[in-house]
Amino acid sequence: MGTVLSDEDRERLRHPAAGAVILFARNYDNPQQLNALLEDIHQLREPALPVCVDHEGGRVQRFREGFTAIPPMRHLGQLWDRDRQAAKEAARAAAYVIGAELGAHGVDFSFAPVLDLDYGASPVIGDRALHFDPHAVGALAAAIIRGFADAGMASVGKHFPGHGFAAADSHVAVPRDERSFAEILKKDIAPYRVALEAGLAAVMPAHVVYTRCDPNPAGYSAYWLEEVLRGKLGFDGLIFSDDLSMEGAAVAGGPPARAKAALAAGCDMVLLCNDPAGQSKLLDSLSDRTLARPERLERMRRKGGRDLRKSVAYREAQEALTALA
Secondary structure (H helix, E strand, O other): OOOOOOHHHHHHHHOOOOOOEEEOHHHOOOHHHHHHHHHHHHOOOOOOOOEEEOEEEOOEEOOOOOOOOOOOOHHHHHHHHHOHHHHHHHHHHHHHHHHHHHHHOOOOEEOOOEOOOOOOOOOOOHHHOOOOOHHHHHHHHHHHHHHHHHOOOOOEEEEEOOOOOOOOOOOOOOOEEOOOHHHHHHOOOHHHHHHHHHOOOEEEEOOOEEOOOOOOEHHHOHHHHHHHHHHHOOOOOEEEEEEOOOHHHHHHOOHHHHHHHHHHHOOOEEEOOOOHHHHHHHHHHOOOOOOOOHHHHHOOOOOOOOOHHHOHHHHHHHHHHHHHO
């Protein structure tokens, strides 16, 4: 899919197994084009397919022209080290601005916040991480979740149970983390407890193998998704797979086999973002499947129809963002 829908795009999006649409920089030229694309997408189905995007800030901000430039999340951690209250206010403000701007164009949610710890080991995470300290990550993530909620958006925490320690990039390799479960629980999982209390609605697992815990990547692991995330942490929201076109997902086979493995492990929905040829095969392989808990996806839809960019709260949030400059 590009900046407009092709006939093939329309056919795929009308497929009963298609559950949502994720947008990238390749789908964006300017705000007017985005409005037209979203209107076209929304008219394809009733109810309309939810629309989402990776819009974290820094190098992972898909829409640029006409949108506020959000600094990398590491800047929030650096502010935390100087002034914790200011950092929490800036975190909430950043999420409110993102939510208000995305929502004004009809986007339902962003895949944020990143809850990975900044061990300095993972270049693919890098400055996307808020901090090394689990307490700081949890507190700032809670503020982000509340900022999104104030803008009518649900939040997605990633990459469970933590991608910050593994050095390899799961886009092009299969990262491995050799630590014990006890260490991962104490450090990397700690922010998820705080995020869940703040209202985290969805979680995305990592394409990382935690070798001392389970032989499968977390996104294909019932141990991580059912026993730990749902069992130990009591999470009852939506679980998205990470992009199944990434190399870290290739251990399961082709797209249909990857989706089958992710769904069997406990994912509610699967993403296949960069494999157009595989999308039709994937959809056909899922023709007889429906969401077991559709209310989990409904929770991800944006709430409210007002353009929050015209509000006093939006102007105040913009001003609060100056603390990150």
